[in-house]
Amino acid sequence: MLLFRPLPWEYGVRNLLRRPGRSLLTLAALTLVVLLVFVVAAFIRGLETNLSVSGDPDVVLVHSLGASENVENSSVAGRTRDLLAASLPGIRRRPGAGGEQVVYASSELYLGTDVGTQGQAEPALGLVRGVTPSALLVRRKVQIVEGHWPGPGEALVGRLAGAKLGRADSLVVGGVITFEGRSWRVAGRFAAVGSALESELWCPLEDLQQAMKRQDLSLVALTLAPGAGFGDVDEFCKERLDLELQATAEAAYYAALRKHYGPVRALAWLVVGLVAGAGVFAGLNTMYGAVAGRTRELATLQTLGYARRAIALSLMQEAALLAAAGSLLAAIVAVVAFNGVAVRFTMGAFTLRVDGVAVAVGCGTGLFLGAVGALPPALRAMRLGVADGLKAV
Amino acid sequence: MMRYAKWSSFLVLAGLLAAGCGKEEAAAPGSGASADGAKYLLTAEPAGAKGVLETRKEAKDGDEVVLVGRIGGSKKPWVEGRAGFWIVDASFKACNEKADDDCTTPWDYCCDPPEELAKAKATVKVVDDNGQTVPVDARQLLGVKELNTVVVKGRAKRDDKGNLTILASGLFVRS
Numbered sequence: 001m002l003l004f005r006p007l008p009w010e011y012g013v014r015n016l017l018r019r020p021g022r023s024l025l026t027l028a029a030l031t032l033v034v035l036l037v038f039v040v041a042a043f044i045r046g047l048e049t050n051l052s053v054s055g056d057p058d059v060v061l062v063h064s065l066g067a068s069e070n071v072e073n074s075s076v077a078g079r080t081r082d083l084l085a086a087s088l089p090g091i092r093r094r095p096g097a098g099g100e101q102v103v104y105a106s107s108e109l110y111l112g113t114d115v116g117t118q119g120q121a122e123p124a125l126g127l128v129r130g131v132t133p134s135a136l137l138v139r140r141k142v143q144i145v146e147g148h149w150p151g152p153g154e155a156l157v158g159r160l161a162g163a164k165l166g167r168a169d170s171l172v173v174g175g176v177i178t179f180e181g182r183s184w185r186v187a188g189r190f191a192a193v194g195s196a197l198e199s200e201l202w203c204p205l206e207d208l209q210q211a212m213k214r215q216d217l218s219l220v221a222l223t224l225a226p227g228a229g230f231g232d233v234d235e236f237c238k239e240r241l242d243l244e245l246q247a248t249a250e251a252a253y254y255a256a257l258r259k260h261y262g263p264v265r266a267l268a269w270l271v272v273g274l275v276a277g278a279g280v281f282a283g284l285n286t287m288y289g290a291v292a293g294r295t296r297e298l299a300t301l302q303t304l305g306y307a308r309r310a311i312a313l314s315l316m317q318e319a320a321l322l323a324a325a326g327s328l329l330a331a332i333v334a335v336v337a338f339n340g341v342a343v344r345f346t347m348g349a350f351t352l353r354v355d356g357v358a359v360a361v362g363c364g365t366g367l368f369l370g371a372v373g374a375l376p377p378a379l380r381a382m383r384l385g386v387a388d389g390l391k392a393v
Numbered sequence: 394m395m396r397y398a399k400w401s402s403f404l405v406l407a408g409l410l411a412a413g414c415g416k417e418e419a420a421a422p423g424s425g426a427s428a429d430g431a432k433y434l435l436t437a438e439p440a441g442a443k444g445v446l447e448t449r450k451e452a453k454d455g456d457e458v459v460l461v462g463r464i465g466g467s468k469k470p471w472v473e474g475r476a477g478f479w480i481v482d483a484s485f486k487a488c489n490e491k492a493d494d495d496c497t498t499p500w501d502y503c504c505d506p507p508e509e510l511a512k513a514k515a516t517v518k519v520v521d522d523n524g525q526t527v528p529v530d531a532r533q534l535l536g537v538k539e540l541n542t543v544v545v546k547g548r549a550k551r552d553d554k555g556n557l558t559i560l561a562s563g564l565f566v567r568s
Binding site: 065066068229230231234235238239240241242244246 | 467468469472473474475477478479507511514515516518526528554555556557558
């Protein structure tokens with residue numbers, strides 16, 4: 001309940017339309033500022049989501065000792081999968097054809113290498129994983145969305161592998177790519193709920209080993225059986241000193257990467273703060289101009305009996321309306337133009353995400369700009385003397 | 394003058410109190426052990442402890458052994474969630490004990506050749522009455538930390554690859 005008579009709501013709305021040029025310019029400035037906030041927030045959300053959905057809590061990576069921070073440098077013996085399957089009862093299994101047990105253990109050769117695509121003279125750095133069909137047992141998020149599982153000389157490409165290579169549309173099913181001195185036909189495309197796997201190119205393990213003249217593996221990925229724990233695998237690796245193996249929970253591996261990208265996230269939030277700060281100053285400038293140009297009008301309102309607080313509130317209403325409209329426009333542009341846009345980074349690629357959090361941050365910043373930007377000019381208007389105001393030119 | 398002296402003595406007293414409060418006494422090795430861990434911690438050092446290198450040469454599967462070594466051998470020498478860890482022969486110097494080394498994880502012995510280090514390591518597992526590894530992190534159970542020198546009493550478990558695991562029944566933290 002207000003203790004004073006406010007100006008009619010329509011008065012503030014009409015005022016915006018009385019000066020369409022100024023209102024449009026302010027709206028454009030606010031929209032741009034809020035759009036920038038949206039883009040940065042979508043970047044942060046995309047990166048965070050990419051790393052948080054990467055890593056299955058039931059999956060353990062077994063790699064060479066000391067390679068926990070970079071499995072690309074890991075090298076373990078080719079027989080490691082069979083050894084682990086035979087030694088660890090804690091690995092998930094299910095009955096297979098012919099009474100054999102299907103073990104949820106995936107031998108993988110993983111590396112970053114130059115990948116050439118059709119129509120591009122220069123190769124780009126891509127992430128390649130040599131896999132067997134067991135990979136689909138362990139990597140439960142992977143779903144083939146187009147084509148089929150790769151046969152000899154074929155490769156399966158992740159949804160964001162093109163973005164990682166800097167050539168978003170270059171990887172089409174049926175096309176040819178080259179890496180490790182061989183040509184590979186693209187057999188299909190896969191998605192993995194936005195995880196880091198989507199930036200990769202998968203090919204048959206044996207083919208990749210032959211192309212690279214290697215017999216070793218980078219890692220073995222295991223799915224734990226219900227009731228089993230990471231400690232089971234860790235204990236085995238610690239006991240078998242001769243194998244020089246190390247176990248890392250996949251979730252912990254990506255959590256470490258998330259920590260690694262902490263400074264990037266902090267910097268991005270700082271950019272949000274700086275952009276919002278710049279927006280506040282721009283808003284202040286505009287609203288000061290609006291108040292200065294309406295001194296006589298505001299004084300007249302006082303002579304008509306409106307309290308200064310009511311006039312200040314009306315000014316804030318105008319700013320808040322503009323800010324809300326700007327936020328709405330910015331949100332629409334962000335969703336239409338930026339949501340889902342792929343961004344390349346060292347570990348792969350991720351998509352900008354204009355999700356609920358990004359919308360809350362963007363619109364919240366917009367409304368904050370409107371309220372804070374209008375406050376000092378509104379306070380100034382409250383200090384205005386009636387006689388001085390009426391005499392103002 | 395009297396007032397000045399009163400204030401001075403108050404400040405000196407406050408300073409002494411602050412210094413006393415701020416000074417932390419170095420925790421004795423193993424002092425952070427849990428109640429469950431107390432039964433595995435020995436109050437006196439068992440006699441006849443041998444180094445890891447010597448034990449790896451001599452011990453056979455099932456032998457009762459007393460072994461001395463320092464906790465380390467990798468950045469994470471602990472078995473996660475279990476009372477198990479690696480120890481390294483005491484003849485090896487940790488990285489921080491070597492000149493011009495600013496390694497932040499000196500217990501990983503990264504300044505030694507990996508193949509030599511691998512031969513000087515043993516796995517210690519503190520086991521319960523059923524022979525199962527105690528399902529509590531060794532740091533919590535026994536209050537030990539990296540580079541502690543421990544004397545372990547237990548049964549040797551050997552395999553044809555030369556690996557040595559001690560199924561420990563008791564442990565004395567020397568330093």
